[in-house]
Structures are given as C-alpha cells and as structure tokens.
Amino acid sequence: MSDEIRWRAHYSTGETLYQEAPDGERNGYHQIDRKRLVAFDLWQGDHLICRVDMRPDRLGDSPKHLIWRIRHIMNDRGRDDKIHLAGWQRKVNGENVQAILYVFEDGTVLLGGEWGGDVEYMHDIVPLACEKETG
Amino acid sequence: MAATIRIMRLTGANTLVGGATPLYTNITTASTRMSTSDAAVPGTANPIPVPTSGCNHSMWVTTQLYSACAPDNSITNIKWYTDGTNSFGTGTECLVATASSYVVATGGAGSSGSLLNTTNHAGLIGAASNAFTYTSNSASKLSVAASIAAATGSFGDRVIFQLNVGTTGVAGTSGEETFTFAFDEA
Numbered sequence: 001m002s003d004e005i006r007w008r009a010h011y012s013t014g015e016t017l018y019q020e021a022p023d024g025e026r027n028g029y030h031q032i033d034r035k036r037l038v039a040f041d042l043w044q045g046d047h048l049i050c051r052v053d054m055r056p057d058r059l060g061d062s063p064k065h066l067i068w069r070i071r072h073i074m075n076d077r078g079r080d081d082k083i084h085l086a087g088w089q090r091k092v093n094g095e096n097v098q099a100i101l102y103v104f105e106d107g108t109v110l111l112g113g114e115w116g117g118d119v120e121y122m123h124d125i126v127p128l129a130c131e132k133e134t135g
Numbered sequence: 136m137a138a139t140i141r142i143m144r145l146t147g148a149n150t151l152v153g154g155a156t157p158l159y160t161n162i163t164t165a166s167t168r169m170s171t172s173d174a175a176v177p178g179t180a181n182p183i184p185v186p187t188s189g190c191n192h193s194m195w196v197t198t199q200l201y202s203a204c205a206p207d208n209s210i211t212n213i214k215w216y217t218d219g220t221n222s223f224g225t226g227t228e229c230l231v232a233t234a235s236s237y238v239v240a241t242g243g244a245g246s247s248g249s250l251l252n253t254t255n256h257a258g259l260i261g262a263a264s265n266a267f268t269y270t271s272n273s274a275s276k277l278s279v280a281a282s283i284a285a286a287t288g289s290f291g292d293r294v295i296f297q298l299n300v301g302t303t304g305v306a307g308t309s310g311e312e313t314f315t316f317a318f319d320e321a
Contacts, residue, residue, distance in 0.1 A: 004136060004137065019207075026207070028207040028208045028285070029207060029208050029321045030208050030321075068321065069319040069320060069321055070137050070138075070319070070320040070321070071317060071318075071319050071320075072137075072138075072140060072316075072317065072318050072319075072320060073315060073316075073317045074140065074142065074163070074315070074316055074317075075142070075313050075314060075315045075316065076142055076162045076163060076164070076165065076166055076167060076313070076314070077164075077166065077313050078163070078164045079313075079315070080163075082137055085319075115273065116273035116274060117272075117273055118271070118272045118273070119273070120271040120317075121317070122273055123212075123214060123273040123276060123317070124212075124273070125211075125212055125319055126211040126212040126282075126319070128208070128209065128211070128321060
C-alpha cells in the first residue's frame with residue numbers, strides 16, 4: 001500500500017467531492033458541504049479503507065459533526081508517521097461523544113471513542129470552524 | 136498530498152537575513168546534540184563539563200516546526216513529549232519550556248550556558264520544567280501554542296530544552312534521547 005490516503009465526501013444529491021479528483025482538481029477539507037454530507041470515505045488508490053456514515057439518525061442530542069485529520073507523529077530520528085482520523089462528534093445526554101477511526105498507512109484501522117488514555121495517537125483535537133456545521 | 140513538515144533547530148543570529156533572525160537547520164533526520172555552544176551542528180565539541188560544585192548547563196536548544204509543503208487547510212494542536220525516562224545519565228536533568236519568541240542562547244562556550252528561565256529568556260511561556268514529565272500519555276503531552284494556515288514557513292511556538300549536569304555527572308558521552316512532535320493537519 002504505497003498510495004497516499006485521500007478522502008471523498010458523498011452528498012445526498014448524489015455528488016462526490018474529492019480531495020483529489022481523477023482530473024487532478026484538489027479540494028480542501030473546509031470545502032465539504034456539511035449540510036448535504038451523507039458519507040465520508042478514506043481511499044488508498046482504488047481501495048476503500050473505511051466509510052463514515054453521516055446520515056441523520058434518531059440518536060443523540062445533536063447531529064454528527066464530521067472530524068478528519070492527518071495526525072503527524074515525528075521526531076529527529078526519521079520517524080514520520082501519518083495517522084488519518086475520521087469520524088464524528090455529537091452530544092449524547094449532554095456529553096460530547098465521538099467515534100473515530102484511526103487509519104494507519106499500512107492499512108490498519110482502529111476504532112476509538114473517548115479521547116485520551118495512554119495511547120500515543122489518541123489525544124484530543126482542536127475543532128475547526130468548518131466542523132461546527134452539520135446536516 | 137500531505138503537508139511536508141520539518142523539525143528545525145534555531146541558532147545564532149543570521150546576518151544574511153537581517154541580524155535578528157535565527158539560522159534554521161533541518162534536524163528532521165539528523166540527531167542533534169546539546170553542548171556549551173550555540174552551533175547549528177555542534178558535534179562533540181564543547182561538551183558540558185561536570186562541575187565540582189553546583190550545576191553546568193548546556194546552551195539552550197531552540198526547535199520549531201517548519202512547513203516545507205503547505206497543508207490544504209491548517210496545522211493545529213501541536214504537542215511535544217518524551218519517553219518519560221531520563222537516559223542522558225547519572226547527575227543530569229533536562230529542562231523544557233515553550234517560547235513565543237526566539238532568544239539567542241547565551242553563556243560561556245566550553246563552560247556553561249545560561250540557565251533556561253524567564254529571566255534569561257524573555258520569550259518563555261512560564262518556567263522551564265523537567266522534560267521527562269511530558270510523555271505520550273494523552274494528558275501528559277506538552278501543548279505548544281499557535282498554528283499555521285495553508286502556508287509554508289516556520290510555525291508554532293518554539294520548544295526549548297537544556298541539559299543540566301550536576302556534580303554526580305559522569306564524564307564521557309551521555310545516553311541518547313528522542314523527543315517527539317505530534318500535530319494535526321486538515
């Protein structure tokens with residue numbers, strides 16, 4: 001698996017926004033229209049690694065807020081790990097709850113919940129302005 | 136394409152770019168040393184002498200992240216941490232602090248650097264503390280303020296560390312340590 005991992009955002013209207021489209025057009029994460037978002041994918045080449053279901057549901061106190069990051073972990077010994085975080089955050093019974101997939105470059109995928117603990121890559125994120133939008 | 140980020144060591148005052156700007160040296164894949172000089176690549180020259188009383192300090196080492204290939208949106212949430220165990224050797228202590236501005240390391244080459252504190256370094260954000268209290272545990276990482284948008288160049292506060300050697304220090308080459316940066320790209 002040598003291709004870079006890239007996202008695709010699927011809309012309720014049937015359209016797809018590509019991080020990097022087949023014609024080379026590039027789009028930024030902040031350009032995703034959260035109001036129409038129904039699914040968020042991570043692809044490596046032509047292989048779908050994971051899909052985050054963003055359709056509205058009856059659960060929780062609030063809609064899902066999409067979260068995606070590339071978490072870099074690097075040092076001066078040549079380590080340069082890139083872990084993709086993809087998932088959502090919402091309120092449930094007044095509490096912030098998140099479901100995050102941690103996608104490693106070798107294709108390993110782990111599902112995490114609460115931020116924190118003694119796992120190196122599981123600290124919290126800083127929310128971006130675009131992530132306050134929901135469908 | 137994911138952003139290309141480098142870890143830079145900042146030294147001296149680069150007269151080629153105005154005098155007050157440090158020289159940025161890429162240490163992403165090149166281990167660096169703490170010594171009693173402010174050289175970008177100090178090698179084994181100017182080691183920290185083991186004192187007969189008190190404590191000698193390395194000159195403080197200033198590091199900062201640098202965006203060589205810009206992110207699409209931003210880089211935020213910078214963290215810094217160690218493995219939690221001081222392997223530099225007996226009689227040593229490593230201090231760390233973050234700083235919002237650059238201050239050239241001072242002290243006597245070959246003898247001792249100035250102590251890393253808010254008196255000697257006006258840019259420090261709070262007092263320096265034991266570097267090994269910052270670990271990969273989620274709650275124990277050192278938070279580094281500031282971020283960068285879709286741009287290239289240096290970003291984030293500087294992370295500054297210093298090795299102190301007391302009278303129980305052992306002469307010779309010290310052990311090695313790895314300091315890690317983590318940050319989020321979007």
